Amino acid sequence: MNVTPTAKGTRTVKVDMLARVEGEGGLLIRMKGDRVQEVKLNIFEPPRLFEGFLRGRHFSEVPDITARICGICPIAYQMSSVHALERALGVQIDPAVRLLRRLFYCGEWIESHALHVYMLHAPDFLGYQDVIEMAAEHRETVEKALRLKKIGNELVALMGGREIHPVSAAVGGFYKAPRKRDLEAIREPLRWALDASLETVRFTAGLAFPDFEQDYEFVSVSHPDEYPFNEGRIVSNRGIDIDAAEFEEHFIEQHVKHSTSLHAVVRERGSYLVGPLARFNLNYEKLTPLARQAAADAGLAPPCRNPFKSILVRAVELVFACEEALRIIDEYEPPAAPRATIEVRAGTGAAATEAPRGLLYHRYSVDSDGLVTAARIVPPTSQNLKRMEDDLWRFVPQLASQPVEEITWRAEQAIRNYDPCISCSCHFLKVKIERE
Amino acid sequence: MKRLIIGCGNPDRGDDAAGLLAARRLRELGCQAVEYTGEGTGLLDFFEGTAEVVLVDAAVTGAAPGTVHVWESPSALPQREMLGGSTHHFGIAEGLRLAAALGCLPQKLVIYGIEGRSFGIGEAPSPEVIRAVEEVARRIASGHAPSGGPCAR
Numbered sequence: 001m002n003v004t005p006t007a008k009g010t011r012t013v014k015v016d017m018l019a020r021v022e023g024e025g026g027l028l029i030r031m032k033g034d035r036v037q038e039v040k041l042n043i044f045e046p047p048r049l050f051e052g053f054l055r056g057r058h059f060s061e062v063p064d065i066t067a068r069i070c071g072i073c074p075i076a077y078q079m080s081s082v083h084a085l086e087r088a089l090g091v092q093i094d095p096a097v098r099l100l101r102r103l104f105y106c107g108e109w110i111e112s113h114a115l116h117v118y119m120l121h122a123p124d125f126l127g128y129q130d131v132i133e134m135a136a137e138h139r140e141t142v143e144k145a146l147r148l149k150k151i152g153n154e155l156v157a158l159m160g161g162r163e164i165h166p167v168s169a170a171v172g173g174f175y176k177a178p179r180k181r182d183l184e185a186i187r188e189p190l191r192w193a194l195d196a197s198l199e200t201v202r203f204t205a206g207l208a209f210p211d212f213e214q215d216y217e218f219v220s221v222s223h224p225d226e227y228p229f230n231e232g233r234i235v236s237n238r239g240i241d242i243d244a245a246e247f248e249e250h251f252i253e254q255h256v257k258h259s260t261s262l263h264a265v266v267r268e269r270g271s272y273l274v275g276p277l278a279r280f281n282l283n284y285e286k287l288t289p290l291a292r293q294a295a296a297d298a299g300l301a302p303p304c305r306n307p308f309k310s311i312l313v314r315a316v317e318l319v320f321a322c323e324e325a326l327r328i329i330d331e332y333e334p335p336a337a338p339r340a341t342i343e344v345r346a347g348t349g350a351a352a353t354e355a356p357r358g359l360l361y362h363r364y365s366v367d368s369d370g371l372v373t374a375a376r377i378v379p380p381t382s383q384n385l386k387r388m389e390d391d392l393w394r395f396v397p398q399l400a401s402q403p404v405e406e407i408t409w410r411a412e413q414a415i416r417n418y419d420p421c422i423s424c425s426c427h428f429l430k431v432k433i434e435r436e
Numbered sequence: 437m438k439r440l441i442i443g444c445g446n447p448d449r450g451d452d453a454a455g456l457l458a459a460r461r462l463r464e465l466g467c468q469a470v471e472y473t474g475e476g477t478g479l480l481d482f483f484e485g486t487a488e489v490v491l492v493d494a495a496v497t498g499a500a501p502g503t504v505h506v507w508e509s510p511s512a513l514p515q516r517e518m519l520g521g522s523t524h525h526f527g528i529a530e531g532l533r534l535a536a537a538l539g540c541l542p543q544k545l546v547i548y549g550i551e552g553r554s555f556g557i558g559e560a561p562s563p564e565v566i567r568a569v570e571e572v573a574r575r576i577a578s579g580h581a582p583s584g585g586p587c588a589r
Contacts (some may be wrong), residue, residue: 071475115477119477119526130530131534132530132533132534132537133537135534135537135538136537139537139538139539142534142537142538143538146477146480149477150477150481153478163478164473164475
């Protein structure tokens, strides 16, 4: 962190490298007196170019390539890509495959949320530099967090062949469907994880939340019967209710000079929020009774407009993910075939699913040979980047009387409300062409 | 007493592959060695019920490429910025410190850090690192570590 005295009365908060976020970014806040003059989330993660190099690849390669976008949420990338390609190719999936995909997603939510709640975000609330410092005084809590995360990883490995960048997901289903007894092996660990998740709700409910609320436009996938993972319309609290195919009519991505990630906005409205808070507020009724009860006991009810409470919502989603995984394992009967037969045809398809950190949109066009001719990926973090900056514009003035160190601490905490995955969000390359 | 040799790294990031290459070479030399991505929290799973661990990873300290560093826990752990070429913020160094904070480091832990020069995407490891990998693998296999005994064959 640098504190730069500049003009009289001007203070600058500069975090060269944000810690406890995935990927590489920095933060600049310039204040004059109590007024914020500039907020910039500088994203300097190198561009990833996935959309470019997916072109010309066979559609069947896409889930394995997109899984490489993120080591924390590869399943989200696989799921959005398989759903979009299945829509492009007109593929219907077996109901058992659909259930397995939800189970797969449960594993990712458990490992990702456990990591973020305890290891990345809790130290902010408890006044520790990091989880290592926190572990010295909260040993049992950190041990529990590690076990919870591990159970999520085990579920992912069980479904995907390995924990990171799993290899089982295919357009049309899975390369191999698990046997019933394979899944039953993780039932007991998941029961423990459910109890640990309920404790996580109680733990996070005891944290001190800054008094800060914003009038957000919340955006998430929404399904008539289910808390959203893989399927549903895209909805918002300001009237958006669209099929994923219409996403690009309503949401646009803009280049900003200080970021290799694009900033997304609702067309003619501005920033919006995706992620746990949006899912919770827009889909509260679809949570299980136990998850709703845990939320109520923690004093959490929709609409929750305090972004710092996203840690509490993640804990509630942990309860949901564990219960949902247990339900699926109880009901599971292997599909007749692990994946549908695909008749290749030219087409375009779009889909959105719910990554742990929010809505993830993919669109693909394929030609009659099944080769990708166009790809578009809009990750949750790039959708939230402008919203993060907007939060800081409004939150930092509340801290104006504090020392710069305290402002810095709180500003970083405010960014981590969004569990940003900067690596995933960078896919923009600025090309400069000079002609004489 | 359970012992484990772990080679960490990324096969597609130039010299960051050092640990993985060492693990592969150790297997050729008849030792049991596992390859690992280097994610910090997963390291703690390896330590469970393991008394002795030898860990090999790429290092960045400013020394000449191919330099072999040796850290022995608990007396010394590498600094955060010294290990790996990862952009992820919870890597091996953090995993070791977390294990220390939780009191679950193995009784004996020897870390070999192989100084890397270049960590570019898709690059081949540099010749200095390949030579150092051979040296480290032979030192471990010949029983230089752990505990001065020969590796588990």
